[in-house]
Amino acid sequence: MAAGEVNHVGEAVAMVVAESAYLARDAADLIQVDYEPLKPVIDLREAASDVALVHDDLESNVLLPWEAGPWGDEEGIAKTKEAIAEAKARDDTVSVTIEAVNQRLIPTAIEPRSVVAIWDDGYQRFRVYSSSQIPHALMGGIKTTFGLDANQVHVTAPEVGGGFGVKLNVYNDEILCCFASQQLGRPVKWTETRREAAFSSIQGRGWVGTATITGTKDGEILGYELDAIADMGAYEQNFTAAIPFLGLFVGSGQYKFPTHWKATCVFTNTMTTDAYRGAGRPEAAYYLERSIDAYAREIGVDPVEVRKKNFIEKFDEAVISPIGFAIDTGDYAMNLDRLVEVADYEALKAERDAAQAEGRYVGIGVSCYCEVCGFAPTALSELGFSWATYGLPAGFYGTGLVRVNPDASVTVVIGTGPSGQGHQTTWAQIVSDRLGIPAERIRVIHGDTEESPMGIGTFGSRSLAVDGTAAFDAAERVATKAKDIAAHLLEASAEDIELDADGAHVAGSPDSNIAWGEIAAAAYLPHRLGESGIEGGLEAHVIFDPPNATWPFGAHLAMVEVDPDTGNVEILRYITVDDCGNVINPMIAAGQVHGGVAQGIGQALFEDAIYDEDGNLLTGSMLDYPLPTAADLPLFELHSTVTPTNLNPMGAKGIGEAGTIGSAQTIVNAVVDALAPLGVKHVDMPLRPRRVWEAIQEARA
Numbered sequence: 001m002a003a004g005e006v007n008h009v010g011e012a013v014a015m016v017v018a019e020s021a022y023l024a025r026d027a028a029d030l031i032q033v034d035y036e037p038l039k040p041v042i043d044l045r046e047a048a049s050d051v052a053l054v055h056d057d058l059e060s061n062v063l064l065p066w067e068a069g070p071w072g073d074e075e076g077i078a079k080t081k082e083a084i085a086e087a088k089a090r091d092d093t094v095s096v097t098i099e100a101v102n103q104r105l106i107p108t109a110i111e112p113r114s115v116v117a118i119w120d121d122g123y124q125r126f127r128v129y130s131s132s133q134i135p136h137a138l139m140g141g142i143k144t145t146f147g148l149d150a151n152q153v154h155v156t157a158p159e160v161g162g163g164f165g166v167k168l169n170v171y172n173d174e175i176l177c178c179f180a181s182q183q184l185g186r187p188v189k190w191t192e193t194r195r196e197a198a199f200s201s202i203q204g205r206g207w208v209g210t211a212t213i214t215g216t217k218d219g220e221i222l223g224y225e226l227d228a229i230a231d232m233g234a235y236e237q238n239f240t241a242a243i244p245f246l247g248l249f250v251g252s253g254q255y256k257f258p259t260h261w262k263a264t265c266v267f268t269n270t271m272t273t274d275a276y277r278g279a280g281r282p283e284a285a286y287y288l289e290r291s292i293d294a295y296a297r298e299i300g301v302d303p304v305e306v307r308k309k310n311f312i313e314k315f316d317e318a319v320i321s322p323i324g325f326a327i328d329t330g331d332y333a334m335n336l337d338r339l340v341e342v343a344d345y346e347a348l349k350a351e352r353d354a355a356q357a358e359g360r361y362v363g364i365g366v367s368c369y370c371e372v373c374g375f376a377p378t379a380l381s382e383l384g385f386s387w388a389t390y391g392l393p394a395g396f397y398g399t400g401l402v403r404v405n406p407d408a409s410v411t412v413v414i415g416t417g418p419s420g421q422g423h424q425t426t427w428a429q430i431v432s433d434r435l436g437i438p439a440e441r442i443r444v445i446h447g448d449t450e451e452s453p454m455g456i457g458t459f460g461s462r463s464l465a466v467d468g469t470a471a472f473d474a475a476e477r478v479a480t481k482a483k484d485i486a487a488h489l490l491e492a493s494a495e496d497i498e499l500d501a502d503g504a505h506v507a508g509s510p511d512s513n514i515a516w517g518e519i520a521a522a523a524y525l526p527h528r529l530g531e532s533g534i535e536g537g538l539e540a541h542v543i544f545d546p547p548n549a550t551w552p553f554g555a556h557l558a559m560v561e562v563d564p565d566t567g568n569v570e571i572l573r574y575i576t577v578d579d580c581g582n583v584i585n586p587m588i589a590a591g592q593v594h595g596g597v598a599q600g601i602g603q604a605l606f607e608d609a610i611y612d613e614d615g616n617l618l619t620g621s622m623l624d625y626p627l628p629t630a631a632d633l634p635l636f637e638l639h640s641t642v643t644p645t646n647l648n649p650m651g652a653k654g655i656g657e658a659g660t661i662g663s664a665q666t667i668v669n670a671v672v673d674a675l676a677p678l679g680v681k682h683v684d685m686p687l688r689p690r691r692v693w694e695a696i697q698e699a700r701a
Contacts (some may be wrong), residue, residue: 009271013033041054041061047061047268054267061266063241065264069322072324076324083258084214087214096291100208101685104205106204106609113167115191116189125153132157133163134456134459135155135417135447135455140387155448163458165204165274168239169201169237198625204277206230206609215299223257226259244265253289253370269615277657294682312327327551328647336577348559365666365672366555367556368555369553369554369658369662371654373653373656376397396456396462397456398416408519410431414453417446423463426468460654482504485523504516550647558571558573560572567690567694577641578659579642579653582652593636596659600667604687680699
């Protein structure tokens with residue numbers, strides 16, 4: 001399987017197929033592989049220097065650099081760099097630099113990846129079940145590999161137990177199970193173990209970077225610079241090289257100051273990285289918000305005031321960020337003001353100061369984030385955002401089909417699928433709101449390449465804003481047709497028809513009504529429609545191609561206490577104010593924020609994928625890779641503001657990744673604030689007790 005050389009520990013060399021997993025493991029243990037050790041490239045700066053190459057057939061370990069300020073404008077970038085250099089040269093400015101690591105993470109969904117492949121030799125087609133976030137892309141990968149047509153591969157992604165981006169790839173094991181089934185004429189199944197997952201599925205993050213803020217001594221920021229190196233691992237998967245590009249989108253955050261942003265993508269002899277909840281945006285927000293905090297501390301101005309002073313002012317129509325992208329809508333000062341209000345910020349600061357006066361190490365951290373999600377329009381396919389690689393030239397649009405059945409029940413078929421986000425509930429609410437039919441009579445079908453319209457998948461907080469809008473529009477069309485049918489049967493004007501749970505009635509005349517069952521029956525018995533010109537059936541299929549991505553935002557605050565004797569960090573309070581536009585289901589939105597914040601705290605305090613100098617993963621088991629538990633987390637205090645987008649009729653933005661994008665730096669800012677009396681200015685994540693204790697000892701020395 002490996003073509004003469006393995007480029008990371010865990011790369012597959014051979015495959016064994018057996019009657020049981022136990023026999024397969026025993027047989028695999030009998031395989032002897034003669035390895036000739038090669039010098040691995042692990043350190044990112046060493047990789048960027050090309051001292052040694054990961055792939056001998058390439059001239060450099062550098063895959064590509066992403067640079068902006070603004071993006072795509074070389075002259076503009078040069079002017080931005082010149083303006084920042086001039087600001088640094090002024091006598092009345094301060095420059096603050098932070099060198100920081102945004103460490104590698106191992107995505108850990110509650111359900112590991114699994115695939116079942118069945119080759120039907122008679123019909124010459126595959127039937128595949130996979131815990132995938134992108135069943136249509138997987139179908140395309142299989143059909144392209146085996147030289148089949150799309151209608152010869154049927155993929156189902158059933159109820160997927162967590163994704164977070166790790167299942168946003170077409171993996172070799174999915175293809176190999178198909179191959180084995182075709183060769184053997186038998187169904188073939190593979191399920192990764194927890195230990196295998198650390199070596200066989202993508203990892204996330206993995207940056208080192210230098211961030212610099214230059215500004216006046218009263219808090220006006222005149223320039224921000226980031227020079228980062230991003231770890232691609234040994235190979236490219238779906239979005240590997242695009243992940244830093246997503247960070248570039250939000251490189252200037254909520255702010256108006258000039259920004260020069262660069263991330264260099266390099267290969268290393270480690271497991272490939274790709275999208276992990278937030279995907280480039282948590283990394284970008286981390287460097288920006290840590291450096292703003294360090295700058296505020298250096299000039300002695302409250303970090304909240306510094307942020308407010310440098311926000312882009314409220315806008316209801318798109319503005320171009322300093323990094324060069326159009327942001328749909330935003331009201332950043334209002335959002336941060338809400339955080340200050342609900343947290344009672346001044347009282348919290350007084351509480352912190354009193355604790356510090358008693359000799360306790362209590363700190364407050366604040367951060368703001370701007371997210372880009374629901375990527376669109378389909379013109380982005382020209383930059384590679386499509387499934388063309390898999391023989392499916394489909395851009396990142398949304399799809400939705402809404403059908404009122406002859407018995408007046410409703411079937412909704414969507415091109416995205418849940419991995420814990422509650423699509424069935426939310427889509428049923430959307431359609432119920434448009435038609436009036438109770439959600440209990442609405443079934444949502446997803447994750448099946450034969451039943452679903454050509455779908456792009458679930459990732460990038462895109463489902464509701466893109467695919468949800470397609471279902472919304474489809475339901476609107478069905479509602480319009482239902483009103484036309486009801487108007488014909490009631491001998492009324494369609495403009496006067498209103499829909500509700502029971503059916504339709506004439507506005508102002510509730511006694512002039514007709515049941516949904518009669519409307520549906522007429523739709524499927526077209527002769528009852530007479531010469532109305534109304535076509536039979538009662539369904540609509542919509543492909544929605546939004547004009548731009550949506551841009552949620554928010555502000556988070558954490559209060560922590562550090563034990564100086566052990567270095568342990570206790571989170572006393574965690575408060576969020578997120579803005580994802582109009583919310584369809586508040587409970588589901590809150591659940592998304594809860595999970596995202598927990599994962600951000602996991603990066604801040606616990607998780608770290610550590611490779612030694614020989615390329616061995618030292619944290620490949622749950623014993624060595626701690627995750628946060630309920631005992632480590634406070635009760636999150638969730639709040640929101642509402643700034644609807646103007647890019648879709650629901651006014652909804654994404655929320656699935658917001659908690660992760662806003663949280664890691666919030667915790668680190670709070671810990672540094674707690675240790676500031678000792679002179680600690682930065683501690684790299686994860687802030688495990690030993691690392692924090694060492695920072696305390698170094699500061700005291």
